[in-house]
Amino acid sequence: MLNPNLFPFLLGLAAFLFTVGAAGVLIRRNPIVVFMCIELMLNAANVALVAYGRFLNSEEGQIFAFMVIVVAAAEVVVGLALITQIFRLGRELDVDDLSEMKE
Amino acid sequence: MNVGTASTLVVLVLLFPLLGSALNGFLGPILGRRFVNIVGTVSIFSAFVVACFVLANVIGAPAGHASITVRLWQWINLGGGTNLSVGMDFTLDALSALMLMVITGVGFLIHVYSVGYMEHDTGIARFFSYMNFFIFSMLMLVLAADLLTLIIGWALVALSSYLLIGFWHDRPTAVAAARKAFITQVIGDVALVIAAFLIVLNTHTLSLPNIFARTQAFPAGGALITGICVLLAIGAFAKSAQFPLHTWLPDAMEGPTPVSALIHAATMVTAGVYLIARFHVLFNLAPVAEGMVACVGMGTAVMAGIIALSQIDIKRVIAYSTMSQIGLMIYAVGIGAYSAGMFHFMTHAIFKALLFMAAGNVIHALHDEQDIRLMGGLHARMKWTHLAFGAGSLALGGFFLFSGWFSKEDLLGFGTVSGPGMFPWVLYIVGAGVNILTGLYAFRLYFTVFQGEPQTARVFAVKEAGKAMLIPVVILGVLAVVVAWPLEFPLPNTIHVFSDFLNPVFAGSQSQLFHSPDIGLATIGLIIGTAASLVGIGLAARLWYEHKPDAQVVLAQFPRWIPLLSYNKFYFDEIYDRALVRPMKAVARTTRRVVEPDVMDGWVGGVGDLLKGFSVDLRSIQTGLIRDYASLFTVFAVILVVVWVFIAK
Numbered sequence: 001m002l003n004p005n006l007f008p009f010l011l012g013l014a015a016f017l018f019t020v021g022a023a024g025v026l027i028r029r030n031p032i033v034v035f036m037c038i039e040l041m042l043n044a045a046n047v048a049l050v051a052y053g054r055f056l057n058s059e060e061g062q063i064f065a066f067m068v069i070v071v072a073a074a075e076v077v078v079g080l081a082l083i084t085q086i087f088r089l090g091r092e093l094d095v096d097d098l099s100e101m102k103e
Numbered sequence: 104m105n106v107g108t109a110s111t112l113v114v115l116v117l118l119f120p121l122l123g124s125a126l127n128g129f130l131g132p133i134l135g136r137r138f139v140n141i142v143g144t145v146s147i148f149s150a151f152v153v154a155c156f157v158l159a160n161v162i163g164a165p166a167g168h169a170s171i172t173v174r175l176w177q178w179i180n181l182g183g184g185t186n187l188s189v190g191m192d193f194t195l196d197a198l199s200a201l202m203l204m205v206i207t208g209v210g211f212l213i214h215v216y217s218v219g220y221m222e223h224d225t226g227i228a229r230f231f232s233y234m235n236f237f238i239f240s241m242l243m244l245v246l247a248a249d250l251l252t253l254i255i256g257w258a259l260v261a262l263s264s265y266l267l268i269g270f271w272h273d274r275p276t277a278v279a280a281a282r283k284a285f286i287t288q289v290i291g292d293v294a295l296v297i298a299a300f301l302i303v304l305n306t307h308t309l310s311l312p313n314i315f316a317r318t319q320a321f322p323a324g325g326a327l328i329t330g331i332c333v334l335l336a337i338g339a340f341a342k343s344a345q346f347p348l349h350t351w352l353p354d355a356m357e358g359p360t361p362v363s364a365l366i367h368a369a370t371m372v373t374a375g376v377y378l379i380a381r382f383h384v385l386f387n388l389a390p391v392a393e394g395m396v397a398c399v400g401m402g403t404a405v406m407a408g409i410i411a412l413s414q415i416d417i418k419r420v421i422a423y424s425t426m427s428q429i430g431l432m433i434y435a436v437g438i439g440a441y442s443a444g445m446f447h448f449m450t451h452a453i454f455k456a457l458l459f460m461a462a463g464n465v466i467h468a469l470h471d472e473q474d475i476r477l478m479g480g481l482h483a484r485m486k487w488t489h490l491a492f493g494a495g496s497l498a499l500g501g502f503f504l505f506s507g508w509f510s511k512e513d514l515l516g517f518g519t520v521s522g523p524g525m526f527p528w529v530l531y532i533v534g535a536g537v538n539i540l541t542g543l544y545a546f547r548l549y550f551t552v553f554q555g556e557p558q559t560a561r562v563f564a565v566k567e568a569g570k571a572m573l574i575p576v577v578i579l580g581v582l583a584v585v586v587a588w589p590l591e592f593p594l595p596n597t598i599h600v601f602s603d604f605l606n607p608v609f610a611g612s613q614s615q616l617f618h619s620p621d622i623g624l625a626t627i628g629l630i631i632g633t634a635a636s637l638v639g640i641g642l643a644a645r646l647w648y649e650h651k652p653d654a655q656v657v658l659a660q661f662p663r664w665i666p667l668l669s670y671n672k673f674y675f676d677e678i679y680d681r682a683l684v685r686p687m688k689a690v691a692r693t694t695r696r697v698v699e700p701d702v703m704d705g706w707v708g709g710v711g712d713l714l715k716g717f718s719v720d721l722r723s724i725q726t727g728l729i730r731d732y733a734s735l736f737t738v739f740a741v742i743l744v745v746v747w748v749f750i751a752k
Contacts, residue, residue: 025733034729095729102727 010051017044029094031083035076042072104160104195110173112160113193116153116203117242119146124235131228143231144214147238151207154200161200162604169607170196172248172312179251189309194248198608201445202245202377205452209369210238212575216460217361219571220467224359230270234365237263241370245377250299250309257295257342257378260371261288267366268358280354287351291341295378298334301327315384323388332392335382336399343375343429346403350675352426356418360463363418368425368459369452376429376448379436383609387439397437401533404430406673408540412547413669416473417462420548424499424541425455431537434530435514441609442602443514446591449601450506453586454498457579461492464568464576465552469561475548480557484565487573489553491580498583500545501538501636508633509587511538516593516628531628535635542639543646547654550647593629595622 017040024037046065053061087093123146131139161169172194179189214234221227240263244256262285269281303309305320305327321328339345344352355367366372379386379396386393404427411423428451435444465481465488466473482489498507515534557563567573590601646654658666668674724735 022737026730026737029730098729099727102725 004055007051007055011048014044014048014051017041017047029096031079031086031093031095031098034095035079035083039072039076042068104164104168104171106171106173108160109171109195110175112153112157113173113195113246114175116150116157116207117239117246119149119153120235120239120242122146124232124239127228127235128232131232136227139228139231140218143235144211144218146235147207147211147214150238150242151204151211154203154207157195157203158200161195161197167607170194172310187303187307187309189249189251191252192248192310193246193252194311195246196608197605198377198380198445199245201449201605203242205449206238206241206245206370209452209456209579210365212578213361213365213369213456213460216364216463216572216575217359219569220361220463221359222569222571226270230267230359233263233266233270234361237267237366237371241374244374248311250302250311250314253311254292254295254299257338257374258292260366260374261285261292261342264288264355264366264371267362268355270358270362274357277357280351280357284351284355287348288341290348291338294334294341295338298331298338301331301334311381318384318388321385321388324390328385329389329391332382332386332389333395335378335385336392336396339375339378339396339433340399341375342378343372343433344403344426345375345399345430345433346406347675349403349407349426350672350679353414353419353422353672356416356422360418360459360466363422364456364459364463367422368455372425372429373432373448373452376432376436376444379433380441380445380609383436383439383441386436393437393439395437397434397530400430400433400435400437401530401537402430403427404434404537405533405540406430408537408544409669410672411544412540413666415475417465417475417478417548417552418459418473420475420544421455421458421462424458424544425451427537427541428455428499431511431514431534434534435517438517438530440514440517442605443510443517445605446587446601447507447510447514450498450510450583450587453579454495454507454583457491457495457576457583458499460572460576460579461488461495464488464572465492467568467572468565472561475551477559478552478557478562479555480553480562481565482553484562485553485567487577488568491576491583492553493549494580494583496545496549500542500640501632502640503633503637504588506583506585506587508636509591509593511541511636512593512629512632513591515632516625535631538632538635539639539642542636542641543643546640546643547647550643554648593625595625 021037021040021042021044024040025034028034028037046068049061049065049068051061053059053065083093086098091097123142126142126146127139131142164171172192175191175193177188177190179187181187214231217230217234221230224230237260240256240259242256244253244260247253247256265281265285265288268284269278271277299309302314306314306317308314308317321331337348341348352367352372356363358367386396407423407426407430411420411427414420414423428447432444432447432451435441435447464485465478468481468485469478472478494505498505501508501511515531515538568576590598592598645651646657671677724731
């Protein structure tokens, strides 16, 4: 049994990771880094889920964390494929540049 | 007559024309002219045969049982406290039997005539479909024993009239005339519907026999019954082309001539007379309304007679004479001489249909020429038409022993004995004046068209009309002479077959008066009336046959405005144009210029502009930069969480 006093620290870690990830998504222009930051945010959520599951004595937190991992993996597959294709077109890898969909 | 027989007869008499109309309308264009001609005439002839059975049944019924009302089916049942039940109710009595006979009898002859007249017209199927439909509507109107059914028939005849006036729909004048007729009729319809509302409100029933049995709801001479009767009379005036709703009738002559003969002379325009006669129970309670009806009728008779004197279109002269004669009928039902009014309706239907169809023969022979100044001398070339037209003119002019003389003297003579005071006598003297006018305009037309020298070379090439057009004219010509002989003599205590037949319908109203013993007074009236007609005819012969003095010379002795007034039809069209049409158009123009762009488009466009501006502002958010979206997303997610966690709790 984990020390209950650890719970705020685990949630704090999750919040910290999430903030770092969100800040990265907002600030960075390289799509690969943006992806990594999104992974960071998802993992922050995983930490929070597992922590809650542990402290509420429930398996659902861990089950849900696995789901998130699966979704994240799928997302990475699609995302990386997109990025590779963009790179193949000879475009610079800059999210600010990729705004044709606006029209 | 039992209920079963009566229902069968009603269904049959209505079914034949309706069936004819449907067959002609749907199959006529496919199966061609022969089919249409046969179906169109046979359907009306069948209706005529049924009408004869109706007449025989009504005559054969024991006294006091001559009127029967049948309900074909219940239509609307409101139940509950109102107990208002509306059915397809029809009445067979002396009045409706007479109307049936005239409508189907004269109608059949006119249908036969149409076969010849419309020989070269391509729209023959449409024409006969409309004509049959008119007969159906008119029969429904005169058979109706229920206000709602009556109004349906009333509106349907206006519709058929509209369709037939505008039959040649590629002529702008015909379309305008049709529209004018319909709009004027609708004014009357509205008055009639309001009257119906008032009646239902006070008697709680729509069935005519029940209404007439519940007249205790109306205090005699009160404002309510007077109002109802005035509204009914307005309806009648619109339908019967009486002042001030008369301007549509002359324009209606744009339709084919058989239409003018059937609808605008013989049947539909007399529906107003029928309406007042049918509602005589109510009118007897409202002497003021009766007086108004009598005065309007007589006034219209004088006015239309004066106008007819100077018109130059052959059909318009007859149209104005129709208006004048219907004025006399309206006068008759106004003073309570219902039988006399209906008698004049019958003889008028015959001789006026005859005049129109004979005029149609002339127009046809002269290749659509309607200007009487270009005719003249037709008697040698169109013998039968000439004879028939002469008989019709003598009947119209009230020549001694012709049918028009009997009916006209009958209704005028009634005025001399119809009430207290000087008022009936004043109207009688005016009526004698109308007799002079009638003789004048009837024979002005006859002499100008058939006598004298041909005015154009075309007249020499004229041929007599074909059989289909001639036989109906000749039959009506014979009828116009003899029809009144066995029926009625315009003196008290003589032959009164016709009024004895009709009077049970009007039992309790004043029309018994004509059997009053005051034979001296009636004889004086008869002599004055007959003399007046003869004076009119004689004057016409001097002016337009012998030309001694010439009509132009006589005319020059009048102040110039009198002939101008007559020629321009008392300027009614112009007055209505200035007083109604132009102000309405001005209002419409102003609305289009001011109200539509500023008021209507203002707020409709305003809503659009507002949304457009809003969307322009909103669109600037869409930058295309993922980081912008992500920032907004984050900010709103944070706001949402804050609201949820801290405020919503």
